[in-house]
Amino acid sequence: MDSARGGRRGREKRQGRKQDRDVQLSKSHVLCSASWRPAAGFQMGTDGFLFVEDLLANPQFNSYTLEDVERVVATNDKQRFKLRSNPENGRLEIRANQGHSIQVSDLELIPVLAGSPDCPVEAVHGTYLRNWPSIQQHGLSRMNRTHIHLAPGLPGEDGVISGMRKNCDLAVFIDVPMALADGIKFFRSENSVLLTAGNTEGKLLPKYFVRALRLRPTRSVLPLQ
Structure with missing residues (x-):
């Protein structure tokens, strides 16, 4: 009984840590405000999209994986983000649907x-x-x-x-x-x-x-x- 209870608590603790990481990722300054800039090492298109691999290569996000990003986008209750394959090269991109602090000219509004x-x-x-x-x-x-x-x-x-x-x-x-x-x-x-x-x-x-x-x-x- 104690072993089963301990196993359940361990799973709950790991799940809690995953949820905390997801919240941290979804509420990060870069994702939440879509304010990635060349000065911060990000290259954003005029449509507001950023290559996911560039995001994950940044020191602020290198502890996350593609699976983490896909999960946050899929489970965000306010549907703040959009993932797509770049129409020219097929690379995966992410964009915030709103909340921009810099001008995004092709946001499909x-x-x-x-x-x-x-x-x-x-x-x-x-x-x-x-x-x-x-x-x-x-x-x-x-x-x-x-x-x-x-x-x-x-x-x-x-x-x-x-x-x-x-x-x-x-x-x-x-x-x-x-x-x-x-x-x-x-x-x-x-x-x-x-x-x-x-x-x-x-x-x-x-x-x-x-x-x-x-x-x-x-x-x-x-x-x-």
């Missing part, structure tokens, strides 16, 4: 068009209550990213797999058609996250806010003014 059947009435940006005073006054900012991220709904709702962190305690709802009418462009990524660069200053102004919702400890609507 789908434009959201006003009046189209798939144009959402509203979209949600997840953030934190500590940021609300600034957001309430100045609007949402893309900060050092190329886009502001918006989800089609709140986490857990039907079809919502990505677009905000699970620990966000504030949701700001955006009037997408109104922003489109003002010339602000929106795009949909491969994992259904809505992306916008905002206005010329990289912002979505408060006039586009439909409502603000505190998510925890209990849900409550916050005044917009």
Whole structure:
């Protein structure tokens, strides 16, 4: 009995270590932000793809294997990453579907068009209550990213797999058609996250806010003014 229990604990411990490694890989700065650069030893194409063998050859990732990368891509609950064979040479490549901190010109984003059947009435940006005073006054900012991220709904709702962190305690709802009418462009990524660069200053102004919702400890609507 003790031997069986010890074996089970050993397997659970090894499984836990594997899960920890997978989380570390999926949340690494390079993969999560897709910010690989020549200065860091990475050569990224204009479409955001990086050769997996180049990634694994980097000292930051040389403890991982191709199997680790494939598992993280396949099991990531937010479908953040995409693997493909390079169409010219067949070499395996990886790309983050969103979260870029440098410009990626060929990311295969789908434009959201006003009046189209798939144009959402509203979209949600997840953030934190500590940021609300600034957001309430100045609007949402893309900060050092190329886009502001918006989800089609709140986490857990039907079809919502990505677009905000699970620990966000504030949701700001955006009037997408109104922003489109003002010339602000929106795009949909491969994992259904809505992306916008905002206005010329990289912002979505408060006039586009439909409502603000505190998510925890209990849900409550916050005044917009």
